Amino acid sequence: MKGKEIQGYAFGILTALCWATSPIFIARGLEGIPSSIWATAIGLAVATLIYLVYFLLQKKGQELLKANNKHLMWQITAGLAGGLGILSRNIALETTRVAVVIGLVQLQILITSILGPIIQEKDEREPISIKLLAGILLILGGTILIIYGRNL
Amino acid sequence: MGILFSLLAALFFSLSHITVRKGVTKLGVSSGTIIMLVAGTISTLVIALALEGVAVLRPLNLTSILFFALGGVIHFLGGWGFQNASASRIGPTRLSAMTGATPLFATILAFLSLNQTVNIYIFAGILLIVIGILAITLGEKNEG
Numbered sequence: 001m002k003g004k005e006i007q008g009y010a011f012g013i014l015t016a017l018c019w020a021t022s023p024i025f026i027a028r029g030l031e032g033i034p035s036s037i038w039a040t041a042i043g044l045a046v047a048t049l050i051y052l053v054y055f056l057l058q059k060k061g062q063e064l065l066k067a068n069n070k071h072l073m074w075q076i077t078a079g080l081a082g083g084l085g086i087l088s089r090n091i092a093l094e095t096t097r098v099a100v101v102i103g104l105v106q107l108q109i110l111i112t113s114i115l116g117p118i119i120q121e122k123d124e125r126e127p128i129s130i131k132l133l134a135g136i137l138l139i140l141g142g143t144i145l146i147i148y149g150r151n152l
Numbered sequence: 153m154g155i156l157f158s159l160l161a162a163l164f165f166s167l168s169h170i171t172v173r174k175g176v177t178k179l180g181v182s183s184g185t186i187i188m189l190v191a192g193t194i195s196t197l198v199i200a201l202a203l204e205g206v207a208v209l210r211p212l213n214l215t216s217i218l219f220f221a222l223g224g225v226i227h228f229l230g231g232w233g234f235q236n237a238s239a240s241r242i243g244p245t246r247l248s249a250m251t252g253a254t255p256l257f258a259t260i261l262a263f264l265s266l267n268q269t270v271n272i273y274i275f276a277g278i279l280l281i282v283i284g285i286l287a288i289t290l291g292e293k294n295e296g
Contacts, residue, residue, distance in 0.1 A: 008241025009289050012250025015234040020257030022227035024265070025219045032216030035208045041193070041200040042217065043224020048189040051229055055186045063183050075175030075184050078168045079191030082232060085164030087196055088157045096154025102255055104158035111166035112248035119170050126243040131291025136245075138284030139252035142277040146255050149273030150262075 036090035044083065097151075106143045109136050169235070169244040169251075176236045184236045189228060249288050256281045 026039050033039075055061070064072075092101045113136060117125050176184035238247045256278055263270065270278075 004241050008238050008246070009250060009285075011234045011238035012242065012247045013253055013285075015231050015238060015247070016251045016253040017257050018226050018231035018234060019251065019254045020261060022223040022231070023258070024261065025223035025226065029216040029219030029223065032219075033209065033212045035200075035204055037196070037200045037204055038209060038212075039220050039223070041196040042220040044189070044193045044196050044228050045224070046221040047224040047228035048186075048193045050225060051186055051189055051233075055182060058182070060182050060186075063180065064187075067179055067183065071175045071178040072187060073175075074171045075179055075187040076191040078172035078175055078184075079188035080195050081164045081168035081171060082188060083192030083196045084199075085161045085168060086227070087199060088161035088164060092154045092157035092161060094154075096158065101154065101158045101161075102258075104155065105161050105165065106252060106255065107159070108162040108165040108169070109248045109252050111162055112169050113245045115166055116170050116243075116245050119167075120174070120244075124174065126245050128245065129291055131287050132245065132249070135284040135286075135288035135291065136249050136252070138280045138287060139249055142280030142282075142284060143252065143255045145273045145277030145280060146259050147277075149271050149275075149277060150259065 036094060037087060040083075040086050040090055103144060103147050106140060109139060166244075166248065169239060169248050172236055173239040173244045173247075176240045181233065181236045181240065184240075185229075185233050188232055188236070192228070192232075246288060250285065253281055253285060 022043075026036070026043065029039055030036060089101060089105055092104075113128060113133070117128075120126075172184065172188070175187070179187070235247065235251075238250065242250075259274060259278065
């Protein structure tokens, strides 16, 4: 495995750590104002403002002007989908048990492995190995067990 | 309705993982992250205004704003930044699999902060997730 791939897996694990940590703070904030939609919007707006300052200080704006429109559109789609995803999850959490929501949201791993090859062009497609599929199934199985165990 | 929105969330997260790979590989992590953040902010603000208006914000206090801000910085600045860095290196399917560790970390954090105990199901679940992640990462090593 190359260094780039090791970094990729480490960043993926760090993504999971961030996504597991943030609900603790959001839950504390919701004690003051019971709106998970606004909680998402405020959190996202603050994160954007902070990163925008860093981005402009680094004078990286020029890179955006040179960017290909197609790549910009894919990235905007990623932002819209990410925002809508977290909003949908938060709306679901208002009416449905956390265990059910977390379990269903984890289906994203399977959906990605199905949709990925459809949306990606031929040269972008990832090789799907038996070990990758086995790993995905083990992770999904583990999630179901944790959810079951936490609800006993 | 909750189940429908949970499935929608799964679909949107998948789309985000796949499209981020198509964009960020060429744009770079910094530019990719700022575009995602701006697009996400505009869309969620419009939806929040349309669905709930501003009246719901009346009881908003500084403590809540600080907690939302902290949660937002960790989830979006940290999470989306790492997601972009990961997707550009290993692709959306492997990234999605790695983010499957989120319930594992949530459980560990709950135990650390709430002093909960681990039962056999939770232990088995943690074990399966760890084996799953190892199968994916070590599988890469053996095949590539």
